[in-house]
Amino acid sequence: MDFRLTDMTDDEIAQELSVVEPLTDSVRDLIDAVIRTEVDDDVLIAAREQIDAVVTSLRGNQKPGSYGVPFTRKLHGMPYGNAAVGKRNAIAPPLRVEHHDDGSATSEVVLGAAYEGPAGLVHGGISAMLLDQLLGEVVSVSQGVPCFTGTLTVKYLRPTPLGPLSLRAETTGSEGRKFFVHAEISDAEGPTVTAEGIMISPANMPRHEELKRLRAELAASAE
Amino acid sequence: MDFRLTDMTDDEIAQELSVVEPLTDSVRDLIDAVIRTEVDDDVLIAAREQIDAVVTSLRGNQKPGSYGVPFTRKLHGMPYGNAAVGKRNAIAPPLRVEHHDDGSATSEVVLGAAYEGPAGLVHGGISAMLLDQLLGEVVSVSQGVPCFTGTLTVKYLRPTPLGPLSLRAETTGSEGRKFFVHAEISDAEGPTVTAEGIMISPANMPRHEELKRLRAELAASAE
Numbered sequence: 001m002d003f004r005l006t007d008m009t010d011d012e013i014a015q016e017l018s019v020v021e022p023l024t025d026s027v028r029d030l031i032d033a034v035i036r037t038e039v040d041d042d043v044l045i046a047a048r049e050q051i052d053a054v055v056t057s058l059r060g061n062q063k064p065g066s067y068g069v070p071f072t073r074k075l076h077g078m079p080y081g082n083a084a085v086g087k088r089n090a091i092a093p094p095l096r097v098e099h100h101d102d103g104s105a106t107s108e109v110v111l112g113a114a115y116e117g118p119a120g121l122v123h124g125g126i127s128a129m130l131l132d133q134l135l136g137e138v139v140s141v142s143q144g145v146p147c148f149t150g151t152l153t154v155k156y157l158r159p160t161p162l163g164p165l166s167l168r169a170e171t172t173g174s175e176g177r178k179f180f181v182h183a184e185i186s187d188a189e190g191p192t193v194t195a196e197g198i199m200i201s202p203a204n205m206p207r208h209e210e211l212k213r214l215r216a217e218l219a220a221s222a223e
Numbered sequence: 224m225d226f227r228l229t230d231m232t233d234d235e236i237a238q239e240l241s242v243v244e245p246l247t248d249s250v251r252d253l254i255d256a257v258i259r260t261e262v263d264d265d266v267l268i269a270a271r272e273q274i275d276a277v278v279t280s281l282r283g284n285q286k287p288g289s290y291g292v293p294f295t296r297k298l299h300g301m302p303y304g305n306a307a308v309g310k311r312n313a314i315a316p317p318l319r320v321e322h323h324d325d326g327s328a329t330s331e332v333v334l335g336a337a338y339e340g341p342a343g344l345v346h347g348g349i350s351a352m353l354l355d356q357l358l359g360e361v362v363s364v365s366q367g368v369p370c371f372t373g374t375l376t377v378k379y380l381r382p383t384p385l386g387p388l389s390l391r392a393e394t395t396g397s398e399g400r401k402f403f404v405h406a407e408i409s410d411a412e413g414p415t416v417t418a419e420g421i422m423i424s425p426a427n428m429p430r431h432e433e434l435k436r437l438r439a440e441l442a443a444s445a446e
Contacts, residue, residue, distance in 0.1 A: 022271055026275050026278065031312070035311045062262075113304055124371070128348060148379065153376045
């Protein structure tokens with residue numbers, strides 16, 4: 001894990017997100033429009049020129065590599081480039097995960113044309129991706145340890161329709177640095193896909209308890 | 224499966240792709256640029272306005288739902304909206320799959336900032352998505368049967384770096400309408416992720432042999 005701290009204050013981060021998130025939403029809209037458009041070639045060609053001009057303007061100043069996962073000065077992760085939850089990543093729906101007091105995590109998401117596999121259905125690999133993200137987050141938050149996926153087993157019970165879906169995950173057990181996790185995707189009729197994960201917390205990574213302690217120290221020193 | 228035939232001739236399809244594919248590539252470039260940009264707010268705000276204008280122009284005429292998988296008049300599938308391989312879908316890298324005489328399938332792909340999970344690494348869910356696609360295609364082409372994923376088991380051997388990667392899949396066995404498949408992702412140092420799939424060929428779907436026969440009839444009737 002990358003413990004690079006951002007140079008920005010919390011206010012600067014909030015200000016940046018207030019501009020970048022709507023831009024990312026517009027790119028999500030554009031992805032959908034390109035898939036579904038039936039306009040004439042001259043409109044498509046003009047669209048490409050306009051997009052290339054926007055890309056040039058955005059690349060006037062940019063990070064050299066991927067976004068990474070920098071940390072705020074209060075030591076909260078900023079996974080804004082993440083393929084499943086990234087606030088700057090138009091590939092991400094993005095999944096917005098809610099964590100509950102009983103240790104479970106849930107998310108409501110609407111998947112459109114960009115997430116299609118078989119006609120009218122969610123791509124099986126997209127279901128796997130969203131479940132993998134949720135499995136990682138539920139261990140990370142409920143157990144207080146960052147982790148990587150060791151093994152992910154996904155069972156497809158029936159086709160998952162594009163449209164509104166609910167996701168749910170919970171930790172079912174642990175064994176040393178291994179955590180066992182269950183998650184599922186449901187449509188209005190019930191579960192369509194289930195996943196079992198074995199998540200591994202690497203030995204050399206700081207635990208959330210340590211981050212909490214550091215955050216408290218930071219808050220105290222700022223007083 | 225959707226056996227809707229497209230209204231377009233093969234020449235019209237080729238012409239459309241020659242314009243839509245570069246547009247989709249430009250949107251892929253835009254996704255990357257939005258993740259990595261560090262330009263000022265006024266440039267971001269202008270970028271959003273320009274993108275929204277492009278979206279409006281593209282939505283002047285569009286399919287009502289998702290792209291689906293229409294078929295050409297020669298009965299070849301057009302999965303152009305597919306999340307992993309879709310030529311119109313900027314979420315897809317896109318994976319370009321090569322099928323070999325020994326029944327295996329391979330793909331070379333370069334994954335950039337948009338496919339990140341942990342800092343500098345491919346999102347585990349993205350690896351699962353690409354492997355799921357390859358597993359489906361290798362059964363479909365080498366066994367001549369369309370199929371859905373029943374169970375997908377993904378093992379993460381070590382982190383997968385962003386950058387150039389190789390994928391490979393092969394069918395390892397079958398039992399009635401079930402096919403067992405193995406696939407893996409490798410970087411320059413060797414495999415990073417492996418997957419085992421149990422793929423199910425639904426009873427009510429036409430086999431490729433039937434499509435081949437229909438294609439031959441079509442060709443004969445056109446002479």
